[in-house]
Amino acid sequence: MISDQDYKILADEVYDVDNKKNDHPWAKGDTLSNPKLSADYEVLRVEDNTKNGMQAMAVAPIVNGKADTSKVVIAYAGTNQADDLDIATDIQTVGAGSEKLKSFDWFGAPEMVDAQSVTAQQFADSIRNRYPFATITTTGHSLGESLAFYIAAENKWMNVGFNGPYAGSMMSKDGKKWAKDNPGMFYNYRNRNDAIGGLRVTGREFAIIIDMEKDKKMADRFGGAYHSLAMWEFDKKTGRLLIPDNEFNVKAIKKRAENDKQQLLGVLSSTQAWMKFLRNKLKKSGGGLSANEAIFLDSVEALLVLNAQMSTVNATFLEAESFLRRQTEKAEQSWQKSLEAGRTLGHDLSEPEVLDALESIGVSKSIISDQPKERNESKIAEYKEIASSCDTLKTEIHGSIEKLLSVDQQLAKQFQPE
Known part of the structure; x- marks a missing residue:
């Protein structure tokens, strides 16, 4: 599954x-690898829009x-x-909501072009059209998260991002x-002391605002x-973003738990x-649904619903797994304290003789540490087995969709990139 990390x-x-910024920018077909990722990712498409400064990547x-x-x-x-187009976007698009961007040239007249929000949606449209059976989510940081949140809201997708106004x-x-x-579809993680991400007073109900327990220097707030992104920390096993357990973060912990519960409905x-939309698109092309089109829609719906269910279950499991692992650590610490005593x-x-x-008196490593660890690991293994069987089912459904599109060229044409 796709983790917060x-x-x-x-x-x-x-x-x-x-x-x-990069002499070798990401390109379609590249493999994005990182030891902290839950899996490698393939780059499906990129866009570096030189007219308005927008960059996007689908993986x-x-x-x-x-x-x-x-x-x-x-x-x-x-x-x-270093990009004047990005600075102009921060002011004109994120700040004022303009769908046009006025770019300035010191040696010529200002030029009006489509804003990043417009081309961000065009990029999203191309990905949705190319992968009609996909569960699409968005992410970004800062201005990128503002765009990702906007695209998620307009397209009814889930968003997990960072520090976005x-x-x-x-x-x-x-x-x-x-x-x-x-609201359960939006995980905009923001630092309590981030003056940039928290610039706008409105929309705080969509942000998970976290006190990362740093020193709160004023220069760091505005600098x-x-x-x-380096401020965030993640569970090493699950990849879930860690929320420090302190008084301020009670609301953040509650907000994320509520999001997890509400996510399935979203x-x-x-x-x-x-x-x-798909049904209307197919009916418009031929007046009614052919047998293959009906099978296609049923398969896509099954895949999307399965993804939806697993997305919610995964979010719940991440919290449960993190809890079980903390309980295992506490059990081991308890045993070490008993042994030291x-x-x-x-x-x-x-x-x-100490162990005897x-x-x-009923105090042993087996009772205090080993048995709780075995129970917790067994529960985690049970979930992973369920998740594996669901992944197998998803692969089978996905394969049937691709097979259907390969034999029905007329149907396949409906979902070619525009």
């Missing part, structure tokens, strides 16, 4: 689509040597401080309504340290809207 890495890597996790395009992530790049000025009435009705709402009280005893003395 995966989204963070993708939100960082999309900056390298910009050829002004899919590689499973069994092949891109699993039932799950696609669109990442948008944040502000490049609220995108309300760009959003349509329908987009705002859908976001309000489906960017609290706005940096994803099912998204699936319903997309299936309605036995050594102190029986300082004249050998190590085996502790066991005689």
